[in-house]
Amino acid sequence: MDTITCIKKLGYVGTLTFATVDKNGHPQARSISAIHYEPDAIYFYTARGKNFCQQLLADGHVQILALTKYKEMIRLSAVAKPVPDNEQEHWKDVIFEEQPYLVNVYPGDTRNIGIIFCIRDAQIEYFFLGSHPIEREYLTMGNTEPERKGFEITDSCIACGTCQSVCPQGCIEEGEIFHIQSNHCLHCGNCFENCPAEAIIRLD
Numbered sequence: 127m128d129t130i131t132c133i134k135k136l137g138y139v140g141t142l143t144f145a146t147v148d149k150n151g152h153p154q155a156r157s158i159s160a161i162h163y164e165p166d167a168i169y170f171y172t173a174r175g176k177n178f179c180q181q182l183l184a185d186g187h188v189q190i191l192a193l194t195k196y197k198e199m200i201r202l203s204a205v206a207k208p209v210p211d212n213e214q215e216h217w218k219d220v221i222f223e224e225q226p227y228l229v230n231v232y233p234g235d236t237r238n239i240g241i242i243f244c245i246r247d248a249q250i251e252y253f254f255l256g257s258h259p260i261e262r263e264y265l266t267m268g269n270t271e272p273e274r275k276g277f278e279i280t281d282s283c284i285a286c287g288t289c290q291s292v293c294p295q296g297c298i299e300e301g302e303i304f305h306i307q308s309n310h311c312l313h314c315g316n317c318f319e320n321c322p323a324e325a326i327i328r329l330d
């Protein structure tokens with residue numbers, strides 16, 4: 127999997143879940159389809175009166191989630207920024223042309239209540255549940271570091287093999303110190319909970 131393919135897959139899904147955090151620290155999620163995809167950026171439209179827009183203007187942090195019909199989960203963690211004023215009209219034109227239903231929602235000049243935001247830098251998690259073992263990859267868009275999540279076996283491992291016997295994906299390799307194949311790991315925590323030497327640590 128690669129970043130450009132992930133972005134294309136988001137476009138095929140079409141309507142994505144965008145999650146932010148409100149001023150009370152509570153999660154807020156909504157479905158958004160007023161989106162335009164470039165190979166290296168995602169543009170989207172929302173109206174200034176919406177809590178979503180206000181949360182983005184205050185903080186910008188957003189998580190975007192898509193599930194394809196092939197059981198692929200794609201998650202972007204990013205900061206969204208309004209595009210410069212002199213580019214707003216251009217990207218509104220692009221999105222309204224690609225998504226004709228928007229003309230019914232915001233006819234004529236009423237579309238000016240909306241703002242175009244852009245995401246250029248994002249951490250991307252690709253998670254495919256349709257194979258055994260499952261596939262997981264951490265990718266990036268733009269200028270950011272990939273995420274590190276899940277579990278890792280440390281030097282405290284006594285090579286007892288318990289973790290291997292309880293791993294539902296068979297993704298722990300034997301050795302002097304056992305090793306988790308992170309690209310096949312579910313992050314279920316069964317190895318972590320059953321290790322008698324407390325040799326497994328949570329990465330995040």
Ligand code: SF4
Pocket residue numbers: 279282283284285286287288289290304320321322323324325326
């Ligand atoms: S259960 Fe713990 S000590 Fe045993 S092999 Fe796995 S990591 Fe090592």
Ligand code: SF4
Pocket residue numbers: 277292293294295296297298306310311312313314315316317318
């Ligand atoms: S977290 Fe679950 S899937 Fe990952 S290595 Fe441990 S037991 Fe296996």
